[in-house]
Amino acid sequence: MKNKIIPYHPELKRLARQLRKNSTLPEVFLWQHIKQRAYGVQFHRQVPMLHYIVDFYCHEIRLAIEIDGHSHEHSFEYDAKRQGELEKYGVKFLRFSNDDVKKNMFSVLLVIEEKVKELSD
Template sequence: MARRERRSGNVPEVVLWRELRKRPEGFKFRRQHPLGAYSLDFACLEARLCVEVDGEHHARGDRPAADIIRDVAVAEHGFATLRVPAREVLSDLSAVITTIVTACRDRAPLHPRPAAGGPPPRSGEVL
C-alpha cells in the first residue's frame, strides 16, 4: 500500500517531498512510511515525528474524529504528529520547512549518534 501511495502523491505532498528529501538540517525523512495500520505521509525516524499534509477534506464530516484516532494510534508507537495544511505547503513552503525542522530539533535525541568511524560511546552512555 505504501508503495502505491508514493506513486500517486498529490501536489502538496510532491512539493514538500522535493524539499524534505534534501535532508534539511540533516534530518532524514521517509515518504509514506508504514506504521501499524497506517501509512504516514512523511516520517523522521530520528525525531519520531510524523508529518501529515492535510487537504480541505480533513475538516469535513467524520475526518477530524478519524484524525484524532489516528494521532493517538501513532502516538502509541512513540511518534508525535505534525499536521500541515496543504494550502500552506503551496503558499509558504519555506515556513513549513522551518516548522518541520523546529519540531524535529525539539524531539531529536539529546545526544546525537557519533559519526561513522568516530569514537564509541563512553561507558554508561546509551544511544
C-alpha cells in the same frame, strides 16, 4: 538514537507504494525540501504504521508530518484516533494544510526545522 520500527499491517506496504507513485502536489513540493537528510535526519514518504499510512516519517526522531487536504475536512475524529494510537508509540506529529504547503512553504519549513532541532537534542 536507535530507530524504532512501528509494526504495520503487511497489506499496507502495497498501498504505500501506490501512494508514493501518486503523490499530491503539496506532498511533492514538501518532499523536494525534506528529502536527502535536508535537516540532518532522514524522512521517508508514505510510511505504514499499525493500520495507517503517514505522509512523511523520520524514524530517528519519531516525527510524522501530515499534509491535510480536502479529504481530511470531514475526518477529524478518524485523524484524532489515528494520531492518538501512533502517539502511544512515541510518534510526534506536525500537521499542515495543502494551502499552507502551497502558499506558506517558508513558514512550514521553519516549523519543521524547529521541531527537528527540538527532537534531536
